[in-house]
Amino acid sequence: MNLRNQVLLWAAQRYSAMVLALCVVVHLIVIVYAVRNGLSAAEILGRTRGNYGWFAFYALFVAAIAIHAPIGMRTIVAETFGWRGAALDALTLVSGMALALWGWRAVFAVFA
Amino acid sequence: MKNGYRARNHPAYWAFVVHRGSGLLLAVFLPFHFWALGQALAGAAALDGFLRWTELPLVKFAETGLVLLLAAHLAGGVRLLMLEFLAWRDWQKSLLAVAAGVSLAVGLAFVLNVV
């Protein structure tokens, strides 16, 4: 990976972190509120079904995670196992795509 | 020769360990979280079937752990963003204490509501 892309990868991880900071604060508040009196599908889906606001929020949340987590994992793998180069970059890209698809599927699942 | 525990035993290093460890565990948890929510595709009853597990004390304990991990990773991450993007300040050591405090407060709020 060339130098400019390495820098942009770092920047993407930090900027997605800023987005996640906001998303996680909201998510934690929702979690603490939602677990009162137990979790139920009716309660959760009652909030999210047909709600474009939550849909947009969680879709953004997933996108930010799909950028943030794989880049973080890339560093951990490189430093722990010494992997570097094209194979690692390919793995990073694939895990990002997997998280995005799997996550957006879940967002759709509670919206539709 | 490599550095050992004696060289690493200072607060900013522990902050790194917590941040990396929590990030790794959360990354491993996420696919499972997405799968669980995806159960709703099969209908509300399918999701409810899964959610019944969350009544178990062991699961509540695990959930508390996850919330603590998320809060710690958030607080530690905000600390890092401040250290990296804002001009250097002398009170940055206090950032660590604030981050730790916030994480614990969030974990406590969760425990009080989930039990």
Add this chain to the structure above:
Amino acid sequence: MATTLSVSVWRGAESGEFRIYEVPRLESQTVLDVVTYIQRNLDPTLAYRFACRVGMCGSCAMTVDGKARWTCRTHVASVAAENRLEIAPLNNLPVIKDLVTDMSRFFDNWARAKGRFHGMRSRKDDFARVMPDSPQRKEVDGAIECIGCGVCYSSCDVVTWNPEYLGPAALNRAWTLLNDVRDTARVARLAAVAGDAGCHACHTHMSCSERCPKHIAPTAGIAGLKRAVVAAALKGEL
């Protein structure tokens, strides 16, 4: 105060062992005094480095009880718990013999980070004026005191985990030059310190800042480099 110290010293190269020496304990003794005593009175084959003995040159840096320090400025009284000491060569560097390491990679990284001043004036031009209270000059007031002792490099775990990493001293040096208004190599230097082997590999462990005997915080300079490099990349300069 007890009369003898039990001192464990690394003997050998990459492979070797710790050997124990009994050294008389004295008032105001430094760890360098201890090493010197061993070499002069107990074992002349012990190899170690020193020069000024007064905390100015940084040559005597070694690992004392697991932490990198200047041995001439480390009083035995502040480290020898239970009258025991452990002395080893600096970490993260190849060991030549006993307490002497090969500092080549440390200094090579300095060069790779473009830690060299590039000016544009000649002797025919007037002096450059750098105001002491200008923000850029104040920013690097501490950082310019670096004497290249290697303690920070030795203490950094990213150096251990990432063989290409330039390290805190080289990056700190690049930061001082970046803030030198007379310097002309700005973009080349930003490119030199960018990426997986450069400033972006720093995880803010802050072991460098913890251990620096001159109380420099390389972490601060590295954070500044991160900001400057990203700005340059977004502007298309890299």
